Amino acid sequence: MQPLFSFLEAVNDLPDEAKALILAKTRIKHYPKGHLLFREGQVCHYMYFMASGLARIFHCKEDKEVIDWLATAGHPFTAIDSFYSRQPSRYTIEILENSEVYAFLYDDLEELYHQFHAFERIGRLITQEQFLILQERIDMVQFQNAQQRYETFLKRFPNIQNRLQLTHIASYLGISLETLSRIRAKY
């Protein structure tokens, strides 16, 4: 549980009672590489936290898979279009490496938000950070060419290149597999 608490308390302090409730509500699971944590079309009932490992969140766009988000160790993730809206999701979540994942039921998270102002505050601040990450991503997709996107990617995920196959990197960057291959050919 260390990684979760250090993630949360880097944002804002939490009272001990809140930590105790978080502890009581956490569901710790291990998933093997290739496992589908969540499938499109369903309502996602969990907010996840990646304790260790790697996952991809993708959706299908005209028979192609498009990766929207990479879940790396120490960060939260979910099917964001579904979890809060309680509507069916377009996303699928696939575990890419044997991973340790914490899961929090929607109702439990709501209880935490409700009971602890400090937790609600952390929720707001985390969402704000993720908003800024998305803003950067828009900038990338809208104005950077293929080469620049790859460089941005390497900076943002320095230790991930050899853990992801080219298809996935290309999909995350919004460029074709061939273009990415050509870019890497010139180091």
Place this chain on the structure above:
Amino acid sequence: MQPLFSFLEAVNDLPDEAKALILAKTRIKHYPKGHLLFREGQVCHYMYFMASGLARIFHCKEDKEVIDWLATAGHPFTAIDSFYSRQPSRYTIEILENSEVYAFLYDDLEELYHQFHAFERIGRLITQEQFLILQERIDMVQFQNAQQRYETFLKRFPNIQNRLQLTHIASYLGISLETLSRIRAKY
């Protein structure tokens, strides 16, 4: 103040004391078309709310202006990269029509967040909604061609076409002025 309270209470109820404090902290201003509400390079100290009118939030990318956000009546806006981080902003905010704007000082907003759990909750939920709007925008920029983007734009801002010049629409859509003109030529 009607539009602000109805915006906030559509998200979550607020206790009367919170409303009273909001009222006390609101700074109501009127700005003429063309007024620069905020300039890049400074720290933005205000969260704004557009009571009526229109504004654009843009930044400069290699001597060109890129519109990131349109502030329409009934919605909040600010230099989002600066307001919460307290760092200098890349954005400039220009009033596009004579507008009525409410402004909230950073410290006042923090006080509201701090004093009222309900307000903190509203802040979180609004941020979440804006996150989803950005996610849609990524989808637009990454996968829609020029024509589809224009159609998306018309759907999202149905009453705005004739209030914005083509240059601004093109900039918001991330396409060139000429391409947009050609698209409109075929109705």
Place this chain on the structure above:
DNA sequence: CGCCGAGTTGAACTGAATCAAGAAACGTGG
């Protein structure tokens, strides 16, 4: 050894940018 998925390389194609020039709309001053 041969198959299969992943990655590379080549050639042709394309949507949209850019460059360029002209038309329309707009507003300001005489």
Place this chain on the structure above:
DNA sequence: CCACGTTTCTTGATTCAGTTCAACTCGGCG
């Protein structure tokens, strides 16, 4: 109310980054 200049918008020709399609290479594994 018109003349002129400026800004906004349209239209055409050219160019380019990246996609698509296709063939080939490489490495691992039954």
